[in-house]
Amino acid sequence: MIKINGSYGEGGGSLLRVSTALSSLSGKAFTIHNIRSNRPKPGLMPQHLKAAITLGKISNARIEGLELGSTKLKFHPGQFNGGKLVVDVKTAGSITLILQAITIPSIFTAQGVEIEIKGGTHVRWAPTVEYMEKVTLPLLKAMGIHMDLELIRRGYYPRGGGVLKARIKPVKKLKPLKLHELKVDVIRGISYSSKLPRHVASRQAQAAEETIRDAGYEVQMEIVTDDNTLSPGSGLVLWSEVKGSEFSGLGASSLGEPGKRAEIVGREAAHEILSFISRGAALDQYMGDQIIPYLALAGSSSVQTSHLTQHTLTNIYATEKFTGKKFQVDGNLGEVATITVE
Numbered sequence: 001m002i003k004i005n006g007s008y009g010e011g012g013g014s015l016l017r018v019s020t021a022l023s024s025l026s027g028k029a030f031t032i033h034n035i036r037s038n039r040p041k042p043g044l045m046p047q048h049l050k051a052a053i054t055l056g057k058i059s060n061a062r063i064e065g066l067e068l069g070s071t072k073l074k075f076h077p078g079q080f081n082g083g084k085l086v087v088d089v090k091t092a093g094s095i096t097l098i099l100q101a102i103t104i105p106s107i108f109t110a111q112g113v114e115i116e117i118k119g120g121t122h123v124r125w126a127p128t129v130e131y132m133e134k135v136t137l138p139l140l141k142a143m144g145i146h147m148d149l150e151l152i153r154r155g156y157y158p159r160g161g162g163v164l165k166a167r168i169k170p171v172k173k174l175k176p177l178k179l180h181e182l183k184v185d186v187i188r189g190i191s192y193s194s195k196l197p198r199h200v201a202s203r204q205a206q207a208a209e210e211t212i213r214d215a216g217y218e219v220q221m222e223i224v225t226d227d228n229t230l231s232p233g234s235g236l237v238l239w240s241e242v243k244g245s246e247f248s249g250l251g252a253s254s255l256g257e258p259g260k261r262a263e264i265v266g267r268e269a270a271h272e273i274l275s276f277i278s279r280g281a282a283l284d285q286y287m288g289d290q291i292i293p294y295l296a297l298a299g300s301s302s303v304q305t306s307h308l309t310q311h312t313l314t315n316i317y318a319t320e321k322f323t324g325k326k327f328q329v330d331g332n333l334g335e336v337a338t339i340t341v342e
Contacts, residue, residue: 002030002321006071009314011038013048017101018293018315020052020075022322024059025105025297029076030321036071043069047093047119051101054087058105058113082109082170089119092160092231094126099166104293106168107145113168121155121162122192122235127286128253129154129164130190130237135251139287142247143298144175154194154226156233174298177291179282180338181304182250185243187217187273191266192224193234193256200262201225204236207266212238215274236266238273249282250306281306281336288339289315295341296325308337 004019013036023030036042044052049068052075056063060078087098095117106113121129127136129151137147146169155162191205205221212219234256239248252273254265276284281304283291288305292315295301305312308331316327316339331337 002028004030004032006032006034007037008317010310015318016048017051018318020055021101021104023075024055024077026322027077028322031074033072043071046089046091050087050089051098054102082111082113085115087117092120092123092157094123095119095121095164096127096132103168107171109170112170116165118163120160123157128237131251131253134239135248138247143177144171154229156231159230161230176298176300179303182280182282183242184240186241187212187219187238188241189221189238191236194229195227195232196234198225200234203262204266207263208270211267211270236269238269250276250284276306279306279336285309288312292316293319296323302340304338308333
């Protein structure tokens with residue numbers, strides 16, 4: 001049985017999600033201790049529980065230690081299958097983090113997976129749905145993975161209530177990925193707000209546009225407003241594009257919160273993506289860690305990330321345990337780094 005130290009590296013929920021996903025796919029049982037030991041509230045939170053439960057359904061797993069606050073878990077996967085699933089986090093726990101974990105084994109099921117997840121779609125410390133759609137999905141498509149997303153309702157902290165539907169299509173073999181140099185023709189964005197005056201989204205967009213144009217880049221922004229949410233909220237997501245290509249390797253975002261001016265939200269996202277662009281790497285720091293399991297599954301891949309993070313090194317630790325692949329990392333924490341796997 002594979003043993004995972006939940007306090008390794010950044011010691012967060014990604015260790016559990018990646019381990020459970022790769023265990024489901026590989027059929028290798030594992031045990032993990034010190035779950036989320038580096039967090040203010042250690043142990044399993046609702047979104048981690050739901051991810052483990054759902055992956056358990058996909059792999060008909062026997063799971064021990066599956067309860068809120070648990071710091072130990074044993075996962076014994078069984079027969080692997082796909083199908084239709086419904087997941088309700090019942091909090092504002094991140095939908096996209098759950099979907100990240102589920103996608104890894106789902107792409108190799110015979111019939112694929114159709115899933116509806118209820119929870120938080122735009123919450124702190126997690127990619128927004130738009131980031132997944134505009135940055136993650138094009139990158140996965142380059143590897144031969146096809147997934148459709150349908151955002152039914154946004155869900156903000158504290159009440160959540162967001163709804164996202166995803167259809168993950170099966171694939172037999174992943175294409176290797178080799179991405180190093182960054183190309184940028186235009187920066188696009190979506191500024192959104194819910195249950196707030198329309199000028200909030202407009203001000204976010206204007207602040208981002210002014211910052212990006214001042215840096216010499218073309219920018220195109222879409223503004224979206226709605227009242228179909230349980231809690232008010234706002235935010236802005238940006239991504240880079242090359243004209244004539246669907247691929248984007250860089251994304252950035254910022255969320256609104258009480259007392260935070262809309263202009264600050266817009267400028268935060270703009271400064272973040274400009275910082276990534278200035279480093280010249282093909283992937284931002286978030287995709288740099290999300291892509292790790294797929295690189296191992298594809299093999300013969302190499303990418304360059306704008307910032308090497310503990311999240312990336314932690315995902316490498318878990319991925320190597322289950323796949324047997326070895327990664328080479330050229331670069332230091334916080335710096336541009338090249339990540340290679342044979």
